[in-house]
Amino acid sequence: xxxxxxxxxxxxxxxLEKKILDATPAIERWFRLEWQEHTPPFYCSVDLRNSGxxxxxxxxxxxxxxxxxxxxxxxxxxxxxxxxxxxxxxxDAKNLLLIPERHTRNTFYLQNVARLIQIFRQTGLNxxxxxxxxxxxxxxPIELPDGTVLMLEPLERTHNGRRVxxxxxxxxxxxxxxxxxxxxxxxxxxxxxxxxxxxxHAGWAxxxxxxxxxxxNDVAKKFAKLVDIDxxxxxxxxxxxxxxxxxxxxxxxCLAANVDxxxxxxxxxxxxxxxxxxxxxxxxxxxxxxxxxxxxVTDASEIVGLNRKQRNKMSVVKEGLEVSDVIIQEGVxxxxxxxxxxxxxxxxxxxxxVVGGFYRVHAERGINENLNAPGAHFVPLAFEQQHSxxxxxxxxxxxxxxxxxxxxxxxxxxxxxxxLELERTDPNPEVY
Amino acid sequence: xxxxxxxxxxxxxxxLEKKILDATPAIERWFRLEWQEHTPPFYCSVDLRNSGxxxxxxxxxxxxxxxxxxxxxxxxxxxxxxxxxxxxxxxDAKNLLLIPERHTRNTFYLQNVARLIQIFRQTGLNxxxxxxxxxxxxxxPIELPDGTVLMLEPLERTHNGRRVxxxxxxxxxxxxxxxxxxxxxxxxxxxxxxxxxxxxHAGWAxxxxxxxxxxxNDVAKKFAKLVDIDxxxxxxxxxxxxxxxxxxxxxxxCLAANVDxxxxxxxxxxxxxxxxxxxxxxxxxxxxxxxxxxxxVTDASEIVGLNRKQRNKMSVVKEGLEVSDVIIQEGVxxxxxxxxxxxxxxxxxxxxxVVGGFYRVHAERGINENLNAPGAHFVPLAFEQQHSxxxxxxxxxxxxxxxxxxxxxxxxxxxxxxxLELERTDPNPEVY
Numbered sequence: 075x076x077x078x079x080x081x082x083x084x085x086x087x088x089x090l091e092k093k094i095l096d097a098t099p100a101i102e103r104w105f106r107l108e109w110q111e112h113t114p115p116f117y118c119s120v121d122l123r124n125s126g127x128x129x130x131x132x133x134x135x136x137x138x139x140x141x142x143x144x145x146x147x148x149x150x151x152x153x154x155x156x157x158x159x160x161x162x163x164x165x166d167a168k169n170l171l172l173i174p175e176r177h178t179r180n181t182f183y184l185q186n187v188a189r190l191i192q193i194f195r196q197t198g199l200n201x202x203x204x205x206x207x208x209x210x211x212x213x214x215p216i217e218l219p220d221g222t223v224l225m226l227e228p229l230e231r232t233h234n235g236r237r238v239x240x241x242x243x244x245x246x247x248x249x250x251x252x253x254x255x256x257x258x259x260x261x262x263x264x265x266x267x268x269x270x271x272x273x274x275h276a277g278w279a280x281x282x283x284x285x286x287x288x289x290x291n292d293v294a295k296k297f298a299k300l301v302d303i304d305x306x307x308x309x310x311x312x313x314x315x316x317x318x319x320x321x322x323x324x325x326x327x328c329l330a331a332n333v334d335x336x337x338x339x340x341x342x343x344x345x346x347x348x349x350x351x352x353x354x355x356x357x358x359x360x361x362x363x364x365x366x367x368x369x370x371v372t373d374a375s376e377i378v379g380l381n382r383k384q385r386n387k388m389s390v391v392k393e394g395l396e397v398s399d400v401i402i403q404e405g406v407x408x409x410x411x412x413x414x415x416x417x418x419x420x421x422x423x424x425x426x427x428v429v430g431g432f433y434r435v436h437a438e439r440g441i442n443e444n445l446n447a448p449g450a451h452f453v454p455l456a457f458e459q460q461h462s463x464x465x466x467x468x469x470x471x472x473x474x475x476x477x478x479x480x481x482x483x484x485x486x487x488x489x490x491x492x493x494l495e496l497e498r499t500d501p502n503p504e505v506y
Numbered sequence: 507x508x509x510x511x512x513x514x515x516x517x518x519x520x521x522l523e524k525k526i527l528d529a530t531p532a533i534e535r536w537f538r539l540e541w542q543e544h545t546p547p548f549y550c551s552v553d554l555r556n557s558g559x560x561x562x563x564x565x566x567x568x569x570x571x572x573x574x575x576x577x578x579x580x581x582x583x584x585x586x587x588x589x590x591x592x593x594x595x596x597x598d599a600k601n602l603l604l605i606p607e608r609h610t611r612n613t614f615y616l617q618n619v620a621r622l623i624q625i626f627r628q629t630g631l632n633x634x635x636x637x638x639x640x641x642x643x644x645x646x647p648i649e650l651p652d653g654t655v656l657m658l659e660p661l662e663r664t665h666n667g668r669r670v671x672x673x674x675x676x677x678x679x680x681x682x683x684x685x686x687x688x689x690x691x692x693x694x695x696x697x698x699x700x701x702x703x704x705x706x707h708a709g710w711a712x713x714x715x716x717x718x719x720x721x722x723n724d725v726a727k728k729f730a731k732l733v734d735i736d737x738x739x740x741x742x743x744x745x746x747x748x749x750x751x752x753x754x755x756x757x758x759x760c761l762a763a764n765v766d767x768x769x770x771x772x773x774x775x776x777x778x779x780x781x782x783x784x785x786x787x788x789x790x791x792x793x794x795x796x797x798x799x800x801x802x803v804t805d806a807s808e809i810v811g812l813n814r815k816q817r818n819k820m821s822v823v824k825e826g827l828e829v830s831d832v833i834i835q836e837g838v839x840x841x842x843x844x845x846x847x848x849x850x851x852x853x854x855x856x857x858x859x860v861v862g863g864f865y866r867v868h869a870e871r872g873i874n875e876n877l878n879a880p881g882a883h884f885v886p887l888a889f890e891q892q893h894s895x896x897x898x899x900x901x902x903x904x905x906x907x908x909x910x911x912x913x914x915x916x917x918x919x920x921x922x923x924x925x926l927e928l929e930r931t932d933p934n935p936e937v938y
Contacts, residue, residue: 099600102589102630106597150583154859157534158590165538168531198534427586 086127086347090307094480097301101483104300105426105490112493114426116159116249116271120485121434121446122419123406127349129480130310130406131488132356133446134286136276137253139175140432141193142185143452144422148430153196155424160197162425163269164246170199171238171245173229173262175252176207181219188222190251204229204240206252206259229261236267247271254279255362275499278361283401284314285499290491297487306343308484310404311336314360318400320380320389325400329357330374332402337374340404351407354442357388360399368444370405407441412453418445421485428482518559518779522739526912529733533915536732537858537922544925546858548591548681548703552917553866553878554851555838559781561912562742562838563920564788565878566718568708569685571607572864573625574617575884576854580862585628587856592629594857595701596678602631603670603677605661605694607684608639613651620654622683636661636672638684638691661693668699679703686711687794707931710793715833716746717931722923729919738775740916742836743768746792750832752812752821757832761789762806764834769806772836783839786874789820792831800876802837839873844885850877853917860914 094101119138120131144152160167172194174187191201205226214226227240238261239245247269248262254277262274275281290309298305313332318325333355340353357377358368369388371377380388389397410417415437422430433453436445468476497503526533551570552563576584592599604626606619623633637658646658659672670693671677679701680694686709694706707713722741730737745764750757765787772785789809790800801820803809812820821829842849847869854862865885868877900908929935 098627099630099632102628103598103600106589106593106599106630109593110597147579151586154583154586157538157859161538161541165542166535167538168535195530196534198531198538200531427589 086307087124087129090129090303091476091480093301093303094483095476098479100300101297104297105486108490109426112490112497113162114423114489115276115492115496116163117422117424118489118492119420119422120488122421122481122484123408124410124419125351125407126409127347128307128310128406129484130308131290131484132310132403132406133283134290134488134492135253136272136281136492137251138422139183139186139251140420140452141189141422142182143432144189144430145432149193149196151427152193152422152424152429155427155429156193157197158427159425160194160199160247163271167246168200169239169243169245169247170194170201171204171240171243171248172201173204173206173248173250173252174226176205176256184216184218184224185220187251188218188224190249191224194249200243202240202243202245203227204238204248206256206261231261236265238262238265238268250277253277273496273500275501276496280499281495282360282399282499283358283403284312284360284399286488286491286495287312287401287403289494289498290488292494293487293491308487310406311339312401312403315400315402316398318398320385320397323380323385326378326380329377329400329402333357333371333374333377336402336404337372352442354405356403356405356444358401358403359388359397360401362397370442370444405442408445409441416441416443416445417453419481421481423485423489426486426489428485431478431481431485518739519556519561522561522735523908523912525733525735526915527908530911532732533729536729537918540922541858544922544929545594546855546921547708547924547928548595548857550855550921550924552853552855552920554853554913554916555840556842556851557783557839558841559779560739560742560838561916562740563722563916564742564835564838565715566920566924567685568704568713568924569683570854571615571618571683572852572884573621573854574614575864576621576862577864581625581628583859584625584854584856584861587859587861588625588629590859591857592626592631592679595703599678600632601671601675601677601679602626602633603636603672603675603680604633605636605638605680605682605684606658608637608688616648616650616656619683620650620656622681623656626681632675634672634675634677635659636670636680638688638693663693668697670694670697670700682709685709705928705932707933708928712931713927714792714831714931715790715835716744716792716831718920718923718927719744719833719835721926721930722920724926725919725923740919742838743771744833744835747832747834748830750830752817752829755812755817758810761809761832761834765789765803765806765809768834768836769804784874786837788835788837788876790833790835791820791829792833794829802874802876837874840877841873848873848875848877849885851913853913855917855921858918858921860917863910863913863917 115136117138119135119140121133123130123132172190175183177183194201203224203226205228210226210228216224216226229238230240231238237244238248245268249271257279258274258277262270294305294309313336315325315328315332336355337353344353352372354370354372356368357371408416408418412433412435415435416439417433417435420431420434421428434445434450435453436447436450438449439445547568549570551567551572553565555562555564604622607615609615626633635656635658637660642658642660648656648658650656661670662672663670669676670680677700681703689711690706690709694702726737726741745768747757747760747764768787769785776785784804786802786804788800789803840848840850844865844867847867848871849865849867852863852866853860866877866882867885868879868882870881871877
């Protein structure tokens with residue numbers, strides 16, 4: 075089932091689908107060569123938006139949750155990709171330490187953790203959970219609705235200080251599923267004998283979305299040349315403001331100027347392609363996640379003179395991280411609809427492989443709003459439905475494998491950008 | 507659906523299933539380390555037999571046909587594994603030349619070729635077919651029942667003689683799906699600039715089953731120690747006779763002596779485990795395939811004084827290859843039943859990954875007979891059915907993912923044996 079595209083203008087996207095399918099050999103070879111030069115992040119999920127005239131990544135998550143929302147049919151693919159990934163870092167690994175988020179009472183999130191454990195156990199690793207939650211001082215069982223029991227254990231640094239693990243558990247690889255919004259915990263700093271995946275500077279304590287989209291600019295430009303499209307088709311414009319203080323109304327002028335500039339650039343493109351929709355931009359924290367601190371803006375005036383409630387909303391993200399850097403990003407309408415609710419595709423990757431995805435669907439949100447909010451639900455992408463491989467001869471826009479292949483390609487562009495971003499922002503490039 | 511095991515004695519196998527599932531981390535780690543030392547064959551299918559008290563590979567095919575019999579849900583897994591494989595040999599590959607069997611009128615076989623093309627196209631390669639059939643002197647289209655058109659093209663050696671390809675098509679990698687029963691064709695000899703997969707000495711012109719099972723002995727011994735089982739549980743005894751001439755009744759004494767020895771060894775094991783079934787051995791050509799030249803023998807006397815028809819049957823295999831080397835192998839009963847027909851699992855691998863499999867089912871054959879014969883049909887293994895990953899807590903023998911995981915492990919043991927076998931029989935080990 076391909077979600078219904080509720081837009082009058084979907085010609086450009088059907089054209090993009092056709093170009094991408096036709097160029098499959100060139101595209102796959104190009105990725106193959108890029109992965110010879112760059113190491114993909116261990117895992118990654120990418121939020122895409124499809125406006126019918128544009129398909130773009132809007133968020134690249136290096137600590138993906140939501141693995142439990144993938145169709146179970148996709149699990150063998152995830153296991154196979156995880157095998158390839160693990161082998162690269164630690165072929166003789168026996169033990170994998172997984173460090174989850176601290177909010178240990180969110181059942182949905184814990185189901186994601188259970189799914190990750192299931193995947194990595196099947197690759198042949200002993201997987202145990204080490205928590206950063208300070209109130210967990212002894213092994214603590216948590217029972218999930220399906221009866222699975224997760225055992226959270228306190229992290230321990232070895233006596234000589236060189237390694238981290240659990241009591242009687244010395245891992246070769248430490249997999250972070252915690253995005254470090256709360257900062258880099260001392261217990262994880264200065265580890266040299268173990269592989270920390272992803273590396274610390276991928277966490278939101280250090281990472282910036284603008285660095286990611288800077289790298290994505292380069293990737294999109296190269297790819298657009300390869301398949302002969304306008305890079306704007308897959309790339310949202312963006313700008314940046316630093317040293318913002320929403321509470322004290324510092325930096326509003328920078329925001330307003332950026333909004334103005336972006337809206338002008340978008341209007342020009344809309345005119346070029348005859349797009350009648352209303353341009354908008356998204357203002358959001360440059361660091362952080364979880365759909366907090368996000369505003370949809372259609373005019374620069376909206377960003378000046380925010381009321382207290384709006385300013386409070388924008389000023390903090392998860393774990394109380396204060397917002398001072400802001401990204402202003404071209405908004406991409408979401409014109410995909412499932413049962414009349416707005417839907418956006420989320421694609422999951424392990425190592426360089428697409429291992430599944432789903433549609434995030436929100437019945438109460440508009441086409442220009444963030445869907446990563448309470449009330450969202452998830453519809454698994456059945457990548458493998460029927461004839462599971464793309465069908466070159468099908469009419470663009472009619473078969474799900476073709477649509478999903480295109481989504482997988484664009485998601486992998488974001489994955490490649492993340493890889494460049496992590497190289498460029500690495501504090502110790504020589505040991506990378 | 508787990509096929510019904512029609513045997514009174516299935517305790518040993520349920521025990522094996524449990525041991526293998528419990529040892530998953532150790533097993534996967536062991537394979538990971540072995541693949542650091544040894545290169546898996548490019549692709550491979552393994553015929554298994556499950557007698558309830560024993561589970562063993564009986565044939566390891568390095569030029570697998572039958573990819574069309576895999577469930578379509580498994581295709582993404584095959585594509586992902588093929589991506590990993592190709593990358594290893596030729597990351598900058600654009601073109602793949604596939605050389606199929608010569609019997610170009612077998613629709614079933616051609617559907618396998620079409621499926622391979624589909625898989626490798628999706629990894630991003632331009633795939634074309636070069637044929638060894640001498641009557642194909644110009645591009646020749648062949649239409650399959652589903653409307654797919656395969657284009658067979660004559661092979662061409664380049665002017666300087668260093669490369670092989672097609673007209674205007676210079677491949678980096680040449681994938682053989684032709685087992686070279688007819689000998690090594692001159693057009694493929696002495697290629698040094700291109701990767702031929704699998705290598706020429708994997709073809710039946712050179713390869714011997716006894717070399718494979720010699721290597722399998724070593725693998726089975728190591729693995730049995732790892733999971734603490736009697737290696738016999740997964741390994742059939744075998745012997746070898748050379749310089750046989752069935753027409754002239756030369757070598758019957760060697761055959762009879764080997765049959766006697768093997769039956770005595772099997773009887774001893776049956777006694778040890780309280781197995782009441784009748785031991786048998788399989789006599790078959792040491793080189794060659796396609797279920798020709800195969801006899802089921804329960805007593806040495808049966809091999810002496812064969813009539814003309816039997817001798818003719820045994821003396822040639824595919825492509826008229828004369829049989830002079832013979833393997834005498836412990837027979838493994840096939841006690842798996844689907845709708846009261848005898849079934850044997852066939853597991854497919856690309857690179858080091860299990861990508862699917864099916865049951866070969868034959869309604870008219872007995873439990874001690876070869877099922878690879880006209881009248882066989884194929885039931886896809888739904889590896890991914892329901893909760894697709896093994897369930898450690900399930901009772902042995904009750905869930906298909908657990909059964910299939912065990913089959914995948916034993917099939918990978920044969921894959922590893924094939925890798926050792928190809929190393930040991932390599933005529934140019936330094937360039938391997």
